[in-house]
Amino acid sequence: MSEELPYGWLQFARNRFKRQQKPRGEKRKTPVWSWVWYILGVLYFVLPLLATFEFSLRMKRGVYSLAAYKAAFADPAFLQAFGYSLTLAAITIIVSIILVVPTAYWIRLKLPQARRPVELITLLPFVIPAIILVFGLIRIYSSPIRLPFSSVVLIDALTTSRYGTIILIVAGYMVLGLPYMYRSVDTGMRTVDVRTLTEAAQSLGANWFNIMVRVILPNIRTALLSGALLTFAIVVGEVVLASYLGVPAFGPYLFLLGQHRAFEPAALTFITFLLTWAAMGIIQLVSGGQGQVSGAH
Amino acid sequence: MHTKKLIFNLVTLLVIATFVLSACGPKKGAAPSSNDPLVKAAQAEGTLTTIALPHDWCNYGEAIDTFKTKYGLEVNELNPDGGSGDEVEAIKANKDNKGPQAPDVIDVGFAFGPSSKAENLLMPYKVSTWDTIPATVKDADGYWYGDYYGVMAFLVNTDVQSKVPQDWNDLLDPAYKGQVALSGDPRVSNQAIQAVFASGLANGGTLDNSQPGLDFFAKVQQAGNLIPLIANNGLVAKGETPVRITWDYNGLAAIDSFAGNPAATVVIPKTGRFAGVYVQAISAYAPHPNAAKLWMEFLYSDEGQIIWMKGYCHPIRESDLRARNVVPADVAAKIPDVSGAVFPTLDQLNTAKSLITGSWDSVVGADIKKAP
């Protein structure tokens, strides 16, 4: 009898538990484990940011102050580097839009067969990490590209001049942002059904330019903003292309700062986080969607 | 829906405004005009490309800024944390490249001067103050010339490590476990090579025999005290490399920049003052040779030399400056006393360099790499 008792007790407990397993009504049990995972996850997210913020406040001995932030912003090199990166980001975004929007539009409307190869190409940047991309770019463009078997120069050596280097890095940034820009624009066009829009506009007598600028672009605004913000985040944080191509962008600046100072880099890191959060938050708000997926660099 | 549209428009406006504002950077002042043909030629080139010049090394920050404002040139700074070996590699790698990746001028350890000359990487140039540079630290043909020197020391972050080492052998103390770091990769960096060389003097080595230095660092590595990171001031401040082996001027400049947080101190090892000389040179493949020459004239002018003094370095023309009483009193007061320092000769340096760079891997085996 006594040996059966534990087993019996187990049965009894399991039956009671089973009854609670099948919620006939709306009785929801508290998802304890879900809360546990969530809180742990949030902690992992938040701790490094908290630590960075706390560290950035410690510049003045023994007291919390914003001295690190003041010092970081007071450095003229910071404004130069950040401004430079912003300008590069602007150029990259504009050229990307000019390249991607007509292409996506054309594919949707006229050339569905090109979809597969184009999508494959937009996946390539995932396969070719930035370090390899810059390697290839430098090797190819450090000497002029000639027509085979002739001395006709098609493209001059890009790495040897300031403007050439800028072309290279903008192209590099465009490549890095291509998957997100293309996917964004393509999804946006799918949502607004460009075919119908085009036909409607054509029936009202619009020419191609008007269709593109006054009908299509405004309707994919959200997608463009998403793509633009992601490209912005990528460009501003980018370090690899900028340092190997010798461009005075924000990424190398931040890296260098970390070599010599302790508190200002922490301050700038925190600001970078806030900026990224603002960009992502805006994307979320405006697209009301899943949030864009980006990879590591 | 309306709020969404409003937010969208506001954001777009903000984004555009940011870009527009960023594009309008600080306006560069008009380049000061000059009648000097060298200055004119340099201004025509417009840029100087330097390499491996951290701003807090011998006050290069002020030197570069002064140079920029004085002559209206841009300075393109490459790889500020490179070692002497990296600088030489950069010249070699960019022989055919006249772009912004090719350095015009280099500032390397004493032994790297003749070795670069032997590899035909340098262009000769004798500055106007050539004669006041001591003969023992310059190349007779003008390919390279000494610029400044200091002595090897320890920079200690006393907030993290209150026990301050007084001499080389103190570094073997278990209290410094995982806390000691060199300031470069001993296979490439002059500073690190000299550190190894200097440590030998405290362990039975002489200026002609640097092997004991290698053996000493093998011991430090085995004791677990050596961190495989290249120490820099940022790391010392963060407490990651509390004991940094570096030149005294770097340590003193670091203390200035820390401004008390963290507290730090510079100690010159009791064994003795070990001096290290650096030399300047112009790349034979310099894309901007005139800017390079102008830079040299600037550095070797009284103004340039005193800027280095402010960075706690002893400029190579120091005796000449002092003889003519042109050193400001406050600068003269702050510069550390390095009397009695031992100066290895070029031959001794060459022997030590080949031994240390060649045997580091096999004897010590620590892979020293750059850090954040």
Place this chain on the structure above:
Amino acid sequence: MAQTTLPASQVKRPVFSGLGKWVGVLPFFLFAILFLILPSMRLFVGSFTDDHGQFTLNNVIQIFTQSSILRAYVLSIEISAVTALGGGIIGFLLAYSVTVGGLPKPLRSILVTFSGVASNFAGVPLAFAFIATLGRTGFISVLFKNLFHWNIYDHGFNLYGFVGLSLTYMYFQFPLMVLIMAPALDGLKREWREAAENLGANNMQYWLRVAMPILLPSLLGSIILLFGNAFGAYATAYALTGGALPIITIQIGAQIRGDVLHNPGLGYAMAMGMVFIMTISLAGYSWLQGRTERWLR
């Protein structure tokens, strides 16, 4: 019979037809060729040439035989595998908690926004943030020292080693997992759960027999993607360890700067090895994604 159609000669052919249609995507392809395909080709071809430009298989052989290179690949694979699995598990649990796990809706959008931010937060800022957290004087280190009198560095922990780098990588790995798995978990229809319960399955059985098999392709695919993500990361590793951990991306970086190997062909071969591994990982992900769509459309 009256002519109701125009004779062939008078039919106006649309301007872009047949092969001409591809003109529209020409700029895109030109861009891709110039800045994506050509550099990759250069690296590919270069890996088979030696110092004098002759064809050779030596470089390829060397990457399989030279111990330092093999070690670099193995180390990269190890770190990528560990962070892919770790990030995958944590990310899955987090995604679970906000979807099936029954946490309130707002928590989900917070998580998704943060995931978007964190997955973009890689590179130099992330390295600095982790130094501020787990460095010698970092937040956690100091906390442990003060609260538990336990110096983690004395116990062999090293932020600049394998463990430290892995912890840092996880910061962008598990958000990526969350972003991918949350929609996938959404696809688990309630009807399936109810059907399973009606047939008498308990929680464990539902998960083992119904949910997991459906989710498996998505899970595996995401983990493979995470693997590729970590494998190609460079800036984070460099900013944190500076090369103290000789993973393959850092070796390639050293090769570009020319201060490690004097055999460029070898560098190209190393890069191609990386691209190969990344391609496999991306192909694996794509294939598994395709299988996922079957159930979770």
